[in-house]
Amino acid sequence: QVQLVESGGGVVQPGRSLRLSCAASGFAFSISAMHWVRQAPGKGLEWVAVISSDGDYKYYADSVKGRFTISRDNSKHTLYLQMSSLRPEDTAMYYCAKERGAGDLDYWGQGTLVTVSS
Amino acid sequence: AIQLTQSPSSLSASVGDRVTITCRASQGISSALVWYQQKPGKAPKLLIYDASSLQSGVPSRFSGSGSGTNFTLTISSLQPEDFATYYCQQFNSYHITFGQGTRLEIK
Numbered sequence: 001q002v003q004l005v006e007s008g009g010g011v012v013q014p015g016r017s018l019r020l021s022c023a024a025s026g027f028a029f030s031i032s033a034m035h036w037v038r039q040a041p042g043k044g045l046e047w048v049a050v051i052s053s054d055g056d057y058k059y060y061a062d063s064v065k066g067r068f069t070i071s072r073d074n075s076k077h078t079l080y081l082q083m084s085s086l087r088p089e090d091t092a093m094y095y096c097a098k099e100r101g102a103g104d105l106d107y108w109g110q111g112t113l114v115t116v117s118s
Numbered sequence: 119a120i121q122l123t124q125s126p127s128s129l130s131a132s133v134g135d136r137v138t139i140t141c142r143a144s145q146g147i148s149s150a151l152v153w154y155q156q157k158p159g160k161a162p163k164l165l166i167y168d169a170s171s172l173q174s175g176v177p178s179r180f181s182g183s184g185s186g187t188n189f190t191l192t193i194s195s196l197q198p199e200d201f202a203t204y205y206c207q208q209f210n211s212y213h214i215t216f217g218q219g220t221r222l223e224i225k
Contacts, residue, residue: 044205046216101167
């Protein structure tokens with residue numbers, strides 16, 4: 001069965017960096033586009049970034065462009081999100097998600113919580 | 119960027135009711151509209167893609183319709199497990215945007 005397991009969240013001070021990981025299993029990871037989506041406490045869903053199956057194409061939300069980097073290692077079936085210059089408004093549950101087709105996300109991880117606070 | 123506006127923001131209904139949630143796009147998106155259900159403390163679950171295609175395993179009481187700028191999610195007969203928050207989503211030019219969500223509560 002498809003599994004996506006995020007890790008790497010925690011409490012971090014403003015301006016610092018953090019790297020999230022998402023371990024994938026149960027599907028053809030190397031041919032699937034993958035996304036990061038976040039949700040601030042009590043708020044709605046916000047898309048963060050997408051990476052193509054081969055890693056050649058990456059797109060970001062304006063709110064994180066220049067600060068976050070999405071990447072993947074197909075040999076390890078793992079997706080990453082490198083977050084730098086973190087701000088309090090980056091505090092959220094971060095989900096990785098598999099793309100089914102044209103931008104719809106059919107499998108999601110359980111999320112990892114990032115708290116940016118001094 | 120394309121914006122999605124859901125209405126209503128919240129809704130109270132009873133088991134057995136027929137419920138409709140609307141999502142309006144700021145510009146035409148053909149049928150590239152997706153619906154998710156999210157329960158507290160859980161990840162979103164894909165319900166409908168391509169505006170009207172039911173995801174495998176999703177009960178047939180869920181249906182989606184619309185194209186262009188106006189879309190609807192309908193639950194034909196509410197079940198206790200359907201009380202949750204529902205989000206629409208579009209994908210355009212490699213960017214995703216979500217609606218603000220509709221919270222469906224028990225009356």
